[in-house]
Amino acid sequence: MRRVDMVLSEKGRERLYLLGKSWIFLFLLGEAVIFSFIGTGFFSAKNFQNILVASTTILLLAAGETFVIITGGIDLSVGFVMGLFCVISAKIIVSLQALGFSPVVSLVVSIAGTLLLGLLPGLLNGVLVAKLRVPPFIATFGMYGIAYGLSEILCNNVPIAGLPSLVGFIGNGYLLYYLPGRGFTWFAPPEGLGRGEVRALLALFPNVFLFAILVVLIFAFILSRTQFGQHVYAIGGNIDAARRAGIPVERDLIRVYMISSFFAALSGVMYTLRFVTGRADAGSARMLDSVVAVVIGGASLYGGTGNMIGSIIGTLVIGVLETGMVNLGLPTYNKYVYVGVILVLAVLIDQFFPEMVRKGE
């Protein structure tokens, strides 16, 4: 077998190494370019924003999952924890409204309460994993069952309806609206639009995605720039060494699982805002997608590697694929095959490509 270093010069090898590191970004670009050429209306500000909004669930779940996977764990509960808090947030709004509170008050209380309660499953997962040494797969799978059962009981197996229209106004609204000739307005389109004007209206920055990406970027900062973030990598790299180095492994692990369930709860709230309903199965299909996004983004399930930017790109790879295929009118079942193949390819490339190149050094 001819080795790469015999064929390539020093510079070429370096480039190839970079390619192996950042191929997933190129893959995403390739995806976008292909769909722009063969899809109709794919290349438009509106469609790109649609992709971002549609990816919000995976993005938030993947952000939390990134922390867990970097520690070498896994959180299987995020999908149903998301469903649980989707139901809880909707239920709080409905019950507060029934008590006579205004929509604004009930919405604010619901969001704050849900996010606070959202730390609980993570606390339980974290204690089980860190203190009782239950394997993460088992602890979070137990929580998967508990969260699903609880949410179905809470909503009696019927999606929660009867939410105020304010919820949908925020969830499906945009930060900025631009009407050619009439300028910008904030939060709501200008009033009294004609039919032609509605079509010309350009909505920018969807609220839901904007808020989600803001939180994700804050946690990206925490992961890459704080001491806690370094601890997360250290725990995933070698947990015994981390313990010997005086890192409070148990406390940090519990925090990591709480971050993951916080993101799941946030994702549940966002779902309630967007679809104006509380569903127990809101995130059931998205749990594995989020793991896939993190792994495509360069994390290893053995822990120690991964980063938030990678996870965001991984999320977009899935989001662009989904939206692009719907756009082309292709049946969605192909998506499952492609995502599965991309996942395995991602790991194969990560394992062999850089090593093959590095061997020449």
Added chain:
Amino acid sequence: MAYSHFGYGQRFAVQLGRNWVALFLVILVVLFSFTGRGFFSPKTLNNILLTSSPALLLAAGETFVIITGGIDLSVGFVRGLISVISAIIMRDLYARGYSPSFCIPLGIVVGLALGLLPGLINGVLVARFRVPPFIATLGMYGVANGFALRFSKGFPITFLPPEVGQIGNGFFAYFLPGRGLSFFARHADIVEGEMRNLIGIVPYAIVVVAVLLLIFAFILSRTQFGQHVYAIGGNIDAARRAGIPVERDLIRVYMISSFFAALSGVMSTLIFSIGTHTQFSASLELFAIAAVVIGGASLMGGKGSIGGTTLGVLVLALLEIGFLMSGILPFYRYIAVGTILIFAVVIDQTFPEIIYE
């Protein structure tokens, strides 16, 4: 271990820690026989065994994988894929005028043979390309799901030959009070009113499952290959140094797992007379893994047995049917399963250790 130095009390405690699942199973049976009406009847027993047989097959295959320290997430969708494929073969050949005695066996055989393929791919990825089992089988999970949806167009496959259901739901013997036993087929000229009293004894499906479980329990516990499986899970590097053909054995293990998944799929086609593929697979693979772990296996590998897995599956099936018969909402079952799973691992990890200390 200085096990023989222990007093009776300590020995009892160790045995309890090891066999608590069996004890738990007995407690569940007693509990449900109080709360559920008509729990103690041959019909309920048959029901429990029939509901658990597809899960039992998935869990048996998963046991091999988990003992090697791996995991197979694809079994739920491989089951669905093979169920759909075998049903399509039976339907299409039957529609072209072939006799049921030709198209049913063909559907079964082709389904089982194709069922080895996902395992081969998983095994090669895990053993030769060192892809983590979680990833390799998660990839197969997506691929199998996609193909099953493509073949079935998202709908169950119907219009199978009517004999399919007779095989899947048949019994070795039927007992009708007042008219005695009849073997393999129902009593001739049975009247509508008598149907209700008819008792089926020993369903085919359960016999097939039981025989296969015994064979593979034997393979796991008594053959060299079985020892290799444990050795790989205990310490894969040591196993390699000891000259065990780790790659070949790992590939076989994943093929066993997907063979069992395929068998489960074929069996569900036979029992329900339709090729079913549930989207999201109803989390079948996760319940199979739960059963294996409740049965005493460790996800770190090296531990587990077919007997333990059988107990684990029975616990889950008993919970399902017992809750149903006691009028408890089915959602409580998920909470119960989650809690038991966590408890199982906590008990396995802490209980024997506390005693040894």
